[in-house]
Amino acid sequence: MTTYYSEEHEWVTIEGNNGTVGITNYAQNALGDIVFIEVPEVGSSHAKGDEVAVVESVKAASEIFALIGGEVTAINEALEEDPALVNAQAETDGWFYKVALSNVQELEGLMDADGYKAFIATLD
Amino acid sequence: MLNKQGRQTDIATASRLSAGATTTHSGNKGLEQDELLIYEIGDTQRCGVDLEEVGEFEDRLGGITRDNEIGLAGLSEPETMRHYTRLSRKNYAIDMGLYPLGSCTMKHNPRLNEKVARLPGLSDIHPLQPISTVQGALEVMDMLAHWLKTLTGMPAVAMSPKAGAHGELCGLMAIRSALDKRGENRSIVLAPESAHGTNPATATLCGYKVKSIPATEDGRVDLVALKAALGPDVAAIMLTNPNTCGLFERDVIEIADAVHEAGGYFYCDGANFNAIVGKVRPGDLGVDAMHINLHKTFSTPHGGGGPGAGPVVLSEALAPFAPVPYVIHGEEGFELVEHIAEDSDSFGRMTAFHGQMGMNIRALAFMMSHGADGLARVAEDSVLNANYIMASLEDVMTVSYPGPCMHECLFDDRFLAGTGVATLDFAKAMIDEGYHPMTMYFPLVVQGAMLIEPTESESKQSLDQFIGSLRHLVAEAKAGNKDLFSGAPYFAPLRRLDETLAARKPVLRWRKSE
Numbered sequence: 001m002t003t004y005y006s007e008e009h010e011w012v013t014i015e016g017n018n019g020t021v022g023i024t025n026y027a028q029n030a031l032g033d034i035v036f037i038e039v040p041e042v043g044s045s046h047a048k049g050d051e052v053a054v055v056e057s058v059k060a061a062s063e064i065f066a067l068i069g070g071e072v073t074a075i076n077e078a079l080e081e082d083p084a085l086v087n088a089q090a091e092t093d094g095w096f097y098k099v100a101l102s103n104v105q106e107l108e109g110l111m112d113a114d115g116y117k118a119f120i121a122t123l124d
Numbered sequence: 125m126l127n128k129q130g131r132q133t134d135i136a137t138a139s140r141l142s143a144g145a146t147t148t149h150s151g152n153k154g155l156e157q158d159e160l161l162i163y164e165i166g167d168t169q170r171c172g173v174d175l176e177e178v179g180e181f182e183d184r185l186g187g188i189t190r191d192n193e194i195g196l197a198g199l200s201e202p203e204t205m206r207h208y209t210r211l212s213r214k215n216y217a218i219d220m221g222l223y224p225l226g227s228c229t230m231k232h233n234p235r236l237n238e239k240v241a242r243l244p245g246l247s248d249i250h251p252l253q254p255i256s257t258v259q260g261a262l263e264v265m266d267m268l269a270h271w272l273k274t275l276t277g278m279p280a281v282a283m284s285p286k287a288g289a290h291g292e293l294c295g296l297m298a299i300r301s302a303l304d305k306r307g308e309n310r311s312i313v314l315a316p317e318s319a320h321g322t323n324p325a326t327a328t329l330c331g332y333k334v335k336s337i338p339a340t341e342d343g344r345v346d347l348v349a350l351k352a353a354l355g356p357d358v359a360a361i362m363l364t365n366p367n368t369c370g371l372f373e374r375d376v377i378e379i380a381d382a383v384h385e386a387g388g389y390f391y392c393d394g395a396n397f398n399a400i401v402g403k404v405r406p407g408d409l410g411v412d413a414m415h416i417n418l419h420k421t422f423s424t425p426h427g428g429g430g431p432g433a434g435p436v437v438l439s440e441a442l443a444p445f446a447p448v449p450y451v452i453h454g455e456e457g458f459e460l461v462e463h464i465a466e467d468s469d470s471f472g473r474m475t476a477f478h479g480q481m482g483m484n485i486r487a488l489a490f491m492m493s494h495g496a497d498g499l500a501r502v503a504e505d506s507v508l509n510a511n512y513i514m515a516s517l518e519d520v521m522t523v524s525y526p527g528p529c530m531h532e533c534l535f536d537d538r539f540l541a542g543t544g545v546a547t548l549d550f551a552k553a554m555i556d557e558g559y560h561p562m563t564m565y566f567p568l569v570v571q572g573a574m575l576i577e578p579t580e581s582e583s584k585q586s587l588d589q590f591i592g593s594l595r596h597l598v599a600e601a602k603a604g605n606k607d608l609f610s611g612a613p614y615f616a617p618l619r620r621l622d623e624t625l626a627a628r629k630p631v632l633r634w635r636k637s638e
Binding site: 030033035036056058059060061062083084 | 565627628
């Protein structure tokens with residue numbers, strides 16, 4: 001199980017050919033209190049870079065672009081009732097959706113945990 | 125301060141605490157009255173008007189007549205008057221003080237506009253009246269169209285769209301029709317990162333995919349990235365000028381040329397026309413379609429959703445696709461074209477009638493009372509006022525992009541770094557100072573954005589007072605007086621409301637508590 005991060009503050013944890021996707025703690029902190037999350041439909045497919053989700057916070061609505069392409073196999077249904085889960089546990093229980101990867105090579109170019117840590121340190 | 129009888133005159137030092145009472149029996153705070161919902165004031169048993177008893181009548185609803193109570197609240201005339209007067213006193217309004225949200229919400233609406241709009245010949249007419257009886261109203265629309273075409277340097281205008289976003293839709297439908305006529309199936313609309321949210325929404329509604337164009341470090345469209353994104357798939361670019369960062373897109377002509385060369389159209393979001401009216405003609409910049417928010421640039425009253433008016437000026441290429449109805453000069457006076465001729469390219473109709481007539485009248489009153497020179501002065505003064513604020517605050521707050529700016533100036537939250545005060549807290553503290561906060565957290569391209577648009581109608585004295593309040597707040601934040609912000613507002617009728625709860629679990633319908 002390895003977790004990769006993007007410069008758009010998303011993470012994906014890979015197990016075999018499957019990934020679990022969410023936004024990072026840094027992202028939820030920047031967004032403020034999250035009030036609504038739109039996740040993709042189960043069974044839908046997207047390419048890397050497509051808009052897959054929308055996060056609405058008290059400050060703004062932000063699109064989430066797929067950091068990896070594939071078919072959506074599951075969504076986190078708890079987010080509909082309780083979007084605050086992402087504020088509380090962005091990188092665990094606040095996951096967005098699970099995806100069957102269409103091309104594992106797309107993971108190249110994403111950062112590992114240390115790389116991401118160094119990346120966000122340059123932002124402040 | 126004590127008065128001659130030895131009692132406190134100053135609220136800050138006056139205290140009711142001797143009796144242990146921090147609240148009042150009524151919920152009012154002195155002359156600041158608490159206000160209930162109209163349903164909580166009135167009851168369903170009373171009726172404020174004398175209605176005739178309903179006599180025998182024939183049921184023509186096929187037996188679906190209502191058999192339960194509607195439950196409307198009954199209030200007497202004075203109760204009704206008091207309710208709305210008390211509510212209006214809670215409202216912060218442009219008629220009460222400077223409004224840093226600017227024309228997006230409301231700029232000063234000269235009272236002359238109101239006087240003209242209330243003339244019986246203009247206010248007591250109906251769109252279905254015979255044309256011969258409303259020649260004056262049609263002339264008003266025709267004159268307004270003439271002013272709009274002249275000010276923008278564009279050959280045609282569609283008058284019926286009822287708001288800026290409606291105008292965007294009109295413009296993009298014209299573009300779509302023009303492309304259909306050319307037999308081209310282009311699928312992409314380009315919009316800069318800092319675009320108004322309505323731009324991508326409009327493009328999506330018209331069936332396009334939106335591609336975002338990044339900004340350069342000085343807050344303008346990245347020309348290189350734009351040119352790289354252009355191609356045979358691009359239907360149009362939607363560009364606001366001046367943009368939402370309050371900056372003039374200085375490459376606008378090169379942008380227009382590049383888009384045209386690639387076979388696309390240039391839609392200009394005219395929301396910020398206020399800053400350039402009388403100075404720059406969008407037609408000279410290569411614009412193909414642009415909506416004009418009459419309420420923003422020409423001062424018609426609005427706020428909180430309407431009534432707006434968004435006429436769309438169109439280039440030679442797009443004019444044939446304009447929607448009906450429109451006014452023409454006929455043999456016996458003005459006529460309305462209501463139907464699409466068979467050989468016409470018009471894309472159809474967007475509204476039942478002819479747009480927001482009341483707003484059209486007010487806008488024309490504003491134009492004619494200012495004159496062409498006066499309108500140029502509107503642009504100059506709005507830009508001067510924004511730059512005065514920027515120059516007066518740039519030593520203590522952080523300007524996002526170097527000036528000069530246009531009609532609005534953009535700050536971000538870097539000056540608050542390390543103070544523990546967020547943009548939201550800062551805005552709430554402004555309420556204690558007696559100001560409605562400026563636009564916050566927009567545009568999104570800037571962290572913790574604070575966008576100030578003073579408009580042209582503020583005097584130097586009024587601006588100085590506002591600047592003084594902001595400088596005071598910045599000094600307090602930097603001095604570590606965090607409570608002043610985290611607890612704000614202290615002096616408003618209510619303190620910090622739970623915006624998160626309101627968004628997550630909105631109560632959209634009042635129900636009587638049993």
